[in-house]
Each structure stands twice: as structure tokens, then as C-alpha cells.
Amino acid sequence: MANILVVDDELGIRELLFEILNDEGHAVELAENAARARELRLAARPDLVLLDIWMPDTDGVSLLKEWAAGGLLTMPVIMMSGHATIETAVEATRIGAMAFLEKPITLQKLLQTVQKGLTRVVARPAASAKSDPALPAASEPLLDATPHLVGARAADDESGTQRFDFDAPLREARDAFEKAYFEFHLNQENGSMTRVAEKTGLERTHLYRKLKQLGVDLNKSKRVGE
Secondary structure: OOEEEEEOOOHHHHHHHHHHHHHOOOEEEEEOOHHHHHHHHHHHOOOEEEEEOOOOOOOHHHHHHHHHHOOOOOOOEEEEEOOOOHHHHHHHHHHOOOEEEEOOOOHHHHHHHHHHHHHHOOOOOHHHOOOOOOOOEOOEOOOOOOOEEEOOOOOOOOOOEEEOOOOOOHHHHHHHHHHHHHHHHHHHOOOOHHHHHHHHOOOHHHHHHHHHHHOOOHHHOOOOOO
16 A cells, blocks of 8 residues: 555546545545645655646646755656646656656556556665655665656557657657657547547647658558548
């Protein structure tokens, strides 16, 4: 059982995530804004945080950056949003977020990502057990430092995640993410350009140009509804 902190300004989402994670045997704390999240981060010392990006007082990326700067990013943080841009997702993972989940979040994807985050936590050495458990040991990273975005499936990755090269120039990293993003949605919608256009918020003509520019192979998809 893990202690999980859910930070989201939407009551319905907080309650839903609480029910799901609680049913899995986890202890769940809920925060409706960044101020409450700060309090629970220090009081509850969560093993993992689910953090919404868009919140009224302080947005999730700013809170993530604050924790990273203050040495408090000692647990996996999974970002959530239904309206985040690619640049926002990339920025969050650069700061230290473990993963990004797009709303609405499927039950399977939620549980898989949470489990992956919890297994990434490395046990502290016995020598550091007497130190403040909220702080990492100087030479012992608590997390796998390789960030990834959840939702884009790689053909050779059974975990359902796509890894990206964060040492690449921003344009190349963004193009890689966009290509994986559109390939994922094409696969989810069985190649239907109409449904992918609706899901991604693009006009079909713009979508076609974008896919061609990114080198997405449409022959791999069942182009339904064209």
C-alpha cells in the first residue's frame, strides 16, 4: 500500500481518483489547490503525486518547479490535463515529472502509470534512515531520472510508453512527441481521420499536412471514414 496525493481543482475528478486508488489498497490524500498540496506534501510525505496542470491559484507546472527548486521533488509526480499543449508536457517532464496523463484518463492507463511510478522509487540506504525522510540522500537518487510521456506507444515497448531524447534540440523533441501523439490517436481511432481531427482539435486539412510533415505512415492505419 502506498500513500498517494491527488491534486486537482475538480471535485468530481478528485473523488473518482480517490475511489479507484482506495479500492487498490492505497491511502489517498486529496488537495483542491496548490496551497493544500504544499501542506499535504510536508505532512503526509506521499509516495507518489497525481498533479493537475491547470488550477486556479498556482498551476501544476509552477508547483512542480517549486518542489524541484526546494529539494522536495523526492517522489514520482504524474501530471494530468485535458488541455495541455505539447510544450507544457515537455516542460513538465524536463522539470522532473515522471509522466503525463491526458484526461479523460482510462482506468487501465491510470493504474499502470501509478504502479510504474511506485516501482521507480528506490529504497534509501540504511545509513540515511535517520535523516529527514522528506529529503533525498546526496548521492542516492530516489527516482529513475529518465522522464517519459504516457500515451504514445512504441512498437518495441511492451509497457505502452514512448521514451524521448531530452538532450535533443527542442524542435526535434517536439516533432518526436507530436509524431508519437498522432500515431497513438490514429491507432486508438482505427485510422479514422475524422475522429482523430475531432479528438486533437485540428481541421482535417491541417491534420493531413501535419501528419505528412511529421512523416506519419498512414498506410499502417485503417483509414476509416475518409
